[in-house]
Amino acid sequence: MVTSKTRPVAQPTVRPRPLARQHRYFTWLSLSLMSFLALMVLIVYESRWVYPEIQGYFSQTGSLTGQQLSTRARVYLQNAQSELLSDQAEQDALDAATLDIDLAYGLTDVHIYRREYTCAEPSLKELDRLAALFVTRGIDRVAAAMALFAPIQCLTYIEMNQLDRRGAAINDFSESTRQHSQVLTYSSLLIFVMGLAFWWLHERQLKRTDRATQETFEWIKRAMRDPLTGIGNRSALHHDVLAQQHQSLGLILVDIDFFKQYNDAYGHPQGDTLLRQLATLIGETLNDEAQLYRLGGDEFAALLHCPNTDTLKRYCRQLIEGLREAGFAHPAHPDQKGVTLSVGGSCFVADEATFPNAYEAADKALYRVKAMGRDGWQVTEDA
């Protein structure tokens, strides 16, 4: 009984590796998630700890330069008023008031106050005037205390205005910080989404390339296969010989005897069936150790490992005997036999240069069999 177990043609294989691909997806995703998280941590750190620190520092320096000078100057002037209105001795009261007015003058005589506040210049002049009057005792203490109200009022105005300015600056700073954080968050989200999009494009391209490679290999496989029998063709034989360089191989050529008469008797479709059955039978008789090819028409070839010509002869003998056992009928065989084969073989060390000689040697052996009446085998020694 003939079964279909012929050894297939050597074929280039490309197998998708789903596990490797999944691993790649996972790495991509975790890397982008990690970078996104790192960005978020940075943003939170900046907005929760760094910005309040800066804000605190900013408000502190703001009070020292802007508001606090005027506050201190005002306090000195209010002290001077108290001293003038106190019941201490005239000279003591004037001395203490003069000192406070001098100190207030020093703190008010600031370029930025003179430039920004119109009341600063007149207040300083008033303080100058009062200090001079204290020296000459040209003013009484109550009048001097009253005269201090205008500079005190001016300093209070400066103080309030500086406070407002500082508050506005802090608000501006907080607002710009908030906007900055927002821009940072949206930018990192955008980067993350873009990363995903690039990754998706990259994977799609990769899939396309894989598919194209797969299709190319499919075409190569088809181009090297005989469509009728499913075994390799002449191109596959050349490919396989080159793929086994420097190995001892045996080449067996098989030709059906009187196939023309078989076709004429049974018709071409039955001839096709015989070709398929013989492809299977040859594989089985060679113990499935051979790679099989149909070289065209009714000619087959088998390529197998061949340490010496004795092995090759054994295979050739097996072939002829196997066919006889199968007993395929041939109603038009001139010698009244069933289907018979002529077989020729040669051994060689696989190489691009040695193969043509080996083929010629096997072919010559086959034609010697044909010439001697067919239904037999021969092997050419030392191809």
Ligand SMILES: Nc1nc2c(ncn2[C@@H]2O[C@H](COP(=O)(O)OP(=O)(O)OP(=O)(O)O)[C@@H](O)[C@H]2O)c(=O)[nH]1
């Ligand atoms: N059914 C079928 N016949 C084919 C196919 N290819 C070639 N043939 C036939 O195979 C026959 C080969 O004839 P020949 O080369 O004279 O060989 P033969 O009749 O076997 O004679 P010998 O080899 O000298 O014994 C021709 O009749 C071809 O038409 C095929 O694919 N299917």
